Amino acid sequence: MKKRSYFMFVLRELSSVFVAWFAVFLMIMVFAIGRGEASYQNFMSWAASPVVVVINIVALAFAILHTVTWFALTPQAMVVRFGGRQVPAMKEVRVAGRYVPAATVVRVGGRVPAGLVVASQWAGLVVVSAFVAWLVLR
Amino acid sequence: MADNIQMRVTRYTPSPGAVPTVANYDVPLRQDWSILDGLNFVKDHIDGSLSFRWSCRMGICGSCGMNVEGEPMLTCATFLTDYAPGPVRVEPLTNFPVVRDLVVDIDDFMEKLPRIKPWIIRDDEKSVMDGEYLQTPEELEEYKQFSNCINCMLCYAACPIYGLDESFIGPAAIALAERYDLDSRDRGQRERLDILIEKEGVWGCTFVGECTRVCPKHVDPAGAIQRYKLKAATENLKAFLLPRGAR
């Protein structure tokens, strides 16, 4: 696992551990909410403890990594048609002397692949996030 | 610009107890020379026993794939000046057994490729007298990208899954299966699906993406594989959900 690209790949795969962690966290929280205000407060105190906060900060970092890499890869797996012609979901970008699909270098120099698929994914993220925040905080 | 660049080349001659060694050669650092030109200089002027494959020297035959500074590349399309002042390491392609020096044994791929039936499959072959199969430019666009594969094996060298599990059928084979599946003249999707839906088919792939990164012809095998997974999953779902007659 020496190469940088392999390293990023391993990190990406490890993000799944934090996905599972938070799924369990969510489950326990929902359970606590169901059992009454006292158990909910207990849960939140536990969630506020330094260890758990650190874990969740790390989990957030990995969740963002997951989102960014997932959104970069999905267009590559799809064929987008527009007016009967196939539209490449991503442009090609020259990185260090070789061509790579733009979707795989989403973070290099801040370049983001163009295309409907990519835009709609990010739009989906924004809409869902806004909705959940509104639902909980109103 | 310096006069020379040092190439550090793997040497290996099969014999009992032999191990690969590294030989250092100084070759002229010419503006327009590729790694392949450097290797040919070594063979012509320094050590005639150096063995390596090459043919067209213009990036279309797929013979000259080797590891340059650890990256699988076509040596005819990679320039010495990119590695100046050097040294530049040249090794045989990863994940393949080494026959001698920089020559690798690609029998594994030669066995895998025919498995996915890389030819037009039809029940009703037209005779030559009936003329050609017609295809529109749009139909050509569907599979053209995947037909650009030159079987250079760089994708197999780059794939960590293939490195770990020799039974994985690999990027180029799947990309070529997709090339034929998408060809409007072909009717063989089902046959290829039955092969690729097995464990050593598409499912071994975890979408690392290295194959697409190293491909010199922009085939994008990773994309082909993910599309194939979706196709296989949908067909499989139909097998579960639909009654026999409808499938």
Place this chain on the structure above:
Amino acid sequence: MTKRHIEPILWMLFSGGGVIAAVFLPVLIVLFGLAIPLGWVSVDYNHLHAVVTYWLTRLVVLGLVVLMLFHWAHRFRYTLQDGLQLNRLETPIAVLCYGGAVVGSIAALLIVLTL
């Protein structure tokens, strides 16, 4: 006719879970992992209780948890197999991962039903 295979189904669960995680996880972690516990925002318990016990929320939460667990199971299984090169332990690894996801899913179902 295509034989029925289990691997493609597991892959679809993985994909579904990946999309769900990509879209829902950031906001959920920020809200419930950081903002609420650390007091950056205040939420009325009764409101939260009402939202969570609503039938649609129960269904959605169940779906999220199940898909995310199966996403982890599939990806982690391959990470163990490939990353740690434990190919010979293929079956125990699969049982551990998918079994874990199944156990978690059943727990989630029970929690969501008895809220």
